Amino acid sequence: MSFDSRRAGVPPRWAALVAGVVLGVTGTAQAAAGAPAPTADPAVTRAALDPALVTGRGAAVAFHEQEAEHATTTGTVIGPERTAYTLPSEASGRSAVTLAPGEYVEFTLPRAANAITVRYSIPDAPGGGGITAPLTVSTRHATRTMTLTSQYSWLYNQYPFTNDPQADLLHPDWWITECGCVPAATEPAPVITKPFRPTHFYDEQRLHLGRTYRAGDTIRLTARSVPTTIDLLDSELVGLPKVDLTAVNVLLFGADPTGRRDSAPAIDKAVAYAKKTHRKVYLPPGVFQVNRHILVDDVTITGAGNWYTTIKGREVALDEPAPDGSVHTGVGFYGKSAADGGSRNVHLADFAIQGDVRERIDTDQVNGIGGAMSDSTVRGLHIQHTKVGLWFDGPMSNVRVTDNIIVDQIADGLNFHTGVTGSLVRNNFVRNTGDDALAMWSEKTANSGNTFDRNTIQTPTLANGIAIYGGTDTTVSNNLIADPIREGSALHAGTRFGAEPFTGYLRFTDNTTVRAGTYELNWKIGLGAIWLFALERSIDADVQVTGDHFLDNTYNAIMLVADWPVKDLYSIDRVKFKDIRVDGTGTSVVSARAGGSASFENVDARNVGAVGVNNCGRFRFTPEGSEFSLTDLGGNDGGWLGPYVPNTITCDDRPPVVPPPAPSGW
Template sequence: MTRPRTLVAAVAAASLALGAAATAPAAFAAPPGWNTPAPVVTRAGLDPALVAGRGADVAFLEQEAENAVTDGTVIGPGREAYTIEAEASGRSAVRLTPGQYVEFTLPAAANALTVRYSIPDAPGGGGLTAPLTVQAGPHTATMQLTSQYAYLYNQYPFTNDPDAGLLHPDWWVAECGCVPAATTPSFEPAAPFRPMKFYDEQRLLLHKTYKAGDKVRLTASADVPWTVIDLVDTELVGKPVVVKKAANVVDFGADPSGRRDSADAFDAAIAAAKQRGQVVYVPQGEFRVERHIVVDDVTIRGAGTWHTKVFGSEVALAEPAADGSTHTGVGFYGKDAADGGSTDVHLSGFSIIGDVRERIDTDQVNAIGGAFHDSSFSDLYIQHTKVGMWFDGPMSDVTVERNIIVDQIADALNFHIGVTDSVARHNFVRNSGDDGLAMWAESQGGTTLTNARNTFERNTVQTPNLANGIAIYGGTDNTVAGNLVADTIREGSALHAGSRFGAHPFAGTLIFRENTTVRAGTRELNWNIGLGSLWVYALEGSISGVHVTGDHYLDSTYNAIMLVSEWGVKDLYSMTDVSFADVRVDGTGTSVLSARVKGEASFQNVDARNVGAVGINNCGSFGFPPTGSEFSVADLGGNDGGGTTGPWMAAWELPNTITCHDRPPVVAPPAPTPWP
């Protein structure tokens, strides 16, 4: 499960201290009847009207801390990797010192909240813990915060040690523009080098239901020098779901207190359920499971993700397993694809909480793993595993829907090798350590199996702290539709199609339809250019058949669209049959289109505004022939609007005028607004 990547970096932070920022107005206790600020509900840090009908339908309401009442300090906005504000939703948050607070007004009745936060790492790594006081009405509760699952440093695959030297001194390092092992004296960056993954989140069930307009105040502890609050999600959680005619795991010895390991009891309940033709029921409680539960031809239901928790420690193996794993942990796995995989598996209604704190790519420590057919995974909450759901095909007809996957060390979900006719929809992903959602049609061992006819639809992906929001690596006739992707941070874009990582070639049509991206596109420091909110990358082969309709690219950090090949293969690979229609671009730091590849693309009814540089940055494949660029743009009509340099698609640019300026000044656009 390794995808080696060339790492890029911003200038490393010399310390984890937060920089100065504007101070928010101090709050006071308003007498009864006084007007207080109305709650500001957002989706991905935006007015929900701007993203209506896109992204996952979720049960909670999001409120960004920077919009709440506080006597703390608003940090950001900022988008430079390796800074705490860059990993914040909406790219701003609130920093509290001990005793300071941030106070939210409930927009609707709620009895539960999720807090996304950051506290410092321990000086030598490994994390700290600290309480957070939660006051709801006259009642006070304590939420225990931790940074034990945050803070990675250095080069891929990263380390928990902030003082570590370069993990790969023989790799190119952008900070010095050198290969350190080849320099005299050898370059050694200041520690901590490339700090990342600052945030984590905690959930809390309140003791009662509070009505709209009630206040929830979060007050920082003196146990740590600072606490950053990014956002709060509030919701109204129903009572535990009870399934009576079922194989109840407690009846087979499972311990709902979490003190004893319940893995054997789960196995026994599954065996009994299959014999009786029943479902397995996991009731309200906390169940410790410290190995894989193998599932086949079984339905397992919990009492709801807030009520049923299956958790476990990461367990070191006495010797590596046959698959290379050096650890095991809580997870529900289908049979291996070589054994035909598992069939008719349906998991729903519980949380899976792991204990993964470092990235070891050979480890099988995912919440869901293996191969499945005719199966479904729904209404799950997954946190602190390596990958939320990693499927190794061949497999088919799998549905993944309405899950919340947060705080992963690597991907949230990956359809890997020969996954066909499957769909992931209405899933909510935040703070993945690699691609949020990926289809990786890897040609492992020369297999002819490829990913085909799969769909990622109506998902929300926020703040992946490495790589892309949604990535498609090869495959045939796949679709990405109706998704919302926000705040990509480093080495990636919101939407990505890449001929890379040993994937099968793209075939048929890859469709991007009616997606919205927000504050997306990152700076690729090895190239020293900005990526697009949509990034198509021909690294290992030519790409054809990418059709984009109805996408909205909002507040792109650099380009809205980037079509690019690697310098070393720029004369080998091209892009053809690439089209854009009915697309809106609201704000770019640089161009609407940056083309660094040979080939062609067509545009029809692509409207743009607040464009920061020339509309089309056309470098082609850098041959700069007198006949014009090796990349051609076809204007099919209706391409309107522009920005600081005039119309984004100007007649003088067509069809292949060379307008190559890769590093223009970035002009930060205004915040997105409704389209007329």
Template sequence: MPLIRRTVSRARTGRPGPLIVLTVLALTTSGLTAASGAAAPAAAERPVAAPTPVTRAALDPALTGGRGAEVRFLEQEAENAVTDGERIGPDRTAYTLPAEASGRSAVKLRRGEYVEFTLPKAANAITVRYSIPDAPGGGGIQAPLDVTVNGKSRRTMTLTSEYSWLYNQYPFTNDPGADLLHPDWWITECACVPSATSPAPRIEKPFRPMHFYDEQRMRLPHTYRAGDKVRLTVPAGSKADWTVIDLLDSELVAPPHVRTKAVNVLLHGADPTGRRDSAPALDRAIARAKRLDLPVYVPPGTYQVNRHIIVDDVTIEGAGNWWTVFKGKEVKLDRPAPDGSLHTGVGFYGRDAADGGSRNVHLSGFAIEGDVRERIDTDQVNGVGGAMSDSTVRGLHIRHTKVGLWFDGPMDNLHVSDTIVVDQIADAVNFHTGVTDSSVSNSFVRNTGDDGLAMWSEKQANARNSFHHNTVQSPVLANGIALYGGTDNTVAHNLVADPVREGSALHAGARFGAEPFAGKLEFRNNTTARAGTYELNWNIGLGAIWLYALDRDVDADIRVTGDHYLDSTYNAIMMVSEWSVKDKYAIPAAHFKDIRVDGTGTSVLSARVKGSATFENVDARNVGAVGVNNCGAFNFPPTGSEFSLTDRGGNDGGTAAGSWLAPWLLPNTITCEDRPPVVSPPAPSPWK
């Protein structure tokens, strides 16, 4: 069945702009659950002394070498730990707790139950990723979680669902009882695509619950050794009927960084206890630092900041993101700001590009804790924003803002590195409009409400940028890494896992009114895991990497080299257009080389567009269906598909015949069966 039609408007986040067309992903059909790996033994069968495996994006680290961020913490999945609770998952069905968990599995605890992790290395701090129920009327609850090490030194972590649990249609709501936000939008909530549903006759409430998880950090009272046991227990009196633990990150936090030759914010009235507003003191310290050509130093503490701190030609250093925290409330403005914002909040902003932007800004070593609980795209309530050329952002930890770092160009030569962005309402990082010669590297992203890392070439092309050596996990909406137009941009050496809906791991889309793709578009040496979501309006599954021609041709020199696509829920590779433009736009030339595909629910390649692709040394195994699904533009001419494939040799595996790209499929044989039964592949394993 061809692509049906575009249905729902969704704006990219950032400054106000026109609503852009995007399809809505609804509930996946039954039977589409795929295993993320071999099932762990039940708690009763697991030896008490068994070590808790260390993973990366819920994978054996041996499968991810050289890809993703090198971080200071070690990840351990709760489903692999000792517990008397209930293991949930694996399940990839959208709007479920397992689907949004790392590795698509977690542990559900009732009152009095526990999960226990064995530390793999010395640690003095932990991060817990968890979910607890919403309040019946929305808005969240708080609940305790007891933390002990070796049965001693009990501390209580306060969990909250105040920053999770969104519902309904874009831009979503905190109200589980809300009626449809857009009754005129086309709604599909069944296992098929009906010929007409405007709106659906009955919508159950809560409608499309999502964004279930949050995380909490805690410094431990001592440094503990490898082999010590961290136990998380739900107290008997917890307000939460259940507590889901997804994972534990453990870390040995270094002592606070100290800068003596600097302007110290404490000498300008900043309050490290967080009781008083420190924004005016920061402004004074920045002004003095610029006069003296010195950095600003922010010692350990929690500093209350409830508005933007404007930065230009200044260096701001914290003591480390576990030690120096800027925390603020979201503040409703008396009247909308000129940019359309209805609120403000804590954030470090360069000057607007229209005013010349900022230059020579260097931010490092602190955390930004926002208070954003709903998605309002006109709001500038991002952790870092504005325009910053010739600048660096390094070693930040950002959570509970709308977007972690949203840069509005034109701007040039910005480099973000060693930064953690979690629990966002929208993107983690977005290069928006004319960002050039810039990068995001060695950074870690988890639980975004939209794209993890994005480049959006609205009005002016982003050019010569790179996203490299980053880890992106569990984007609840949209893609892990996405490029919307642009020239000569690169996505390389990243690790992307567990996208939930309306997107996949890697994406390049001619959409959202972006400037055209031009020059070279390069994906190189990336690894994806458990990627590919179910697009119910189209009634098909997406690829781990997908290229989408919606507004125009994707007419760049597309080079995909060295990628590994592991345990893909549906296809590994997807080339697609949309039914209303299927005869207008194409993907003329994509080249795939030295690719490994280990496990697909359906095909290696799904082609639903005009164009062509070449394949060289693309090896596949554990392929669930025919190697190639080639529908072309759905005109089915007697000459063959409008999408042609070229075999450049070495394309092995995937079928009993030895090649997923079999000779009878070439050059453009129509093999249009893009809804075959989904076959859950075995867990990925090293390639011999």
């Protein structure tokens, strides 16, 4: 494959570097023989939906999503399926294509593109740890090989999971659904099928094609050595690398753009010099090896673009545990800890961070971005294979996290933890997290005045798309959340994990969820696409849910629930639902399993699978009715609410599920 730097407009001094950053290619390009004829009108989706259904919601991204199950293929379409621990359940849209060696799936480009992202799954090694396998990428002009890996996927067993498919139960003293028992206390001991609860099947890889292909050209992906499941293809037209000749270039301090030598000391020196001279730091095209944290404070670091500049590192075992409990370190950009005053005026933009995290160890600080960073921005990054993409430990204030891509995390995508205030997360794309995709956790000190706005979240394999744990004056708006898998759902607010109480207001406004309302493994019930959970105290702040669309809900659209041991202690009070659309529920529009109250105005529902309101209250079943009351403020179309106000008991603990039809225009 050749790269003409003069025609691309790249300055000559960067030509050699840029040529080495046509990412993900192995082997030698050759002319593609027998390229298939272009297909008309390729299907483009957003979260596997018709884009018209989510106009104005979610992140505006540079790429176009195409689902494999809608493409031309000689393989086998799997799904749709929403049962956890299955390949289709973790796929976008709950369906994908599995290719045997020699089979292909072929996508027709909807727009001009010179780069693709392939989301895929290949088998694990028999003993765990992953394998690699080739995938042939054929275009009109060339055939290339992507080397796929399962080293960052395939987790098993109980939280916090293991890489060993043959491991015995990590917690034999926990109650488990599979036997309806506590195995350590059960005679005879139950037989637990291995591998137990396989999950986190998918990974993704990006490939720069080296030239621009036009709309109507095809991209054929062919499996070569192992069964290969293709979920989707994202295609985009990547611009030229960014150059900043006024900034401090890390190459001048000995950074190695080939990735062979450790560049962390050189980057540290460049940062120190830039601070002295009041200049930015520039990371040119290349792959820079960094195996520890880069400490940042009062500095701006920019790359050539996240397709061109990659900071890549190994996970490194520490000789002894760090004071914070970490037993590993790895690549990451960290502000100073809040205990040391935190960092300020940090600006990170336009590069990729690739980690090497393959197991979940909650004490490890192996996140892409960490520490405390007030008055700071994080923009245009691509973060993959770290534990958490961005984990901020406050107190800190005024951070802006915008226009990033966060994928394939073993835990959260982003977490505002402890005393984060006045901060914004907007226009980020988050896919395949191993825990909450976006979270605010008010542990010890309340978060306040924060907003999650216009983000797209797909396929969190555990927990929630967006989770708010306590805090004051919080807004969650204009987000698109799709396909949560298990033990969580799309939108969540809970008094959990030692969080400070909800005070002031909490707003869920103009969000769209799809194929949410998952199965809660421990309770053995279906959740809601949005669910409010009183576990450690009541929820009695000003909670308003306005303008949200809940589409194709696996179980309920809305759930209000208190944990059974505290159901008589805590309640969920005065929640306001207004201008809501519910299109399809497997069970009910509202499931109430707590004491408290809610009002409903202009909440329209259709394709409801069970009783409109499944009202169990506190399960006392009093002659006066349920302990949860509903107020009809008018305009609630679809007949789902009227018969059940103010507090009619309609409790069915586990109602049968009626799969809803696909959502359509209202």
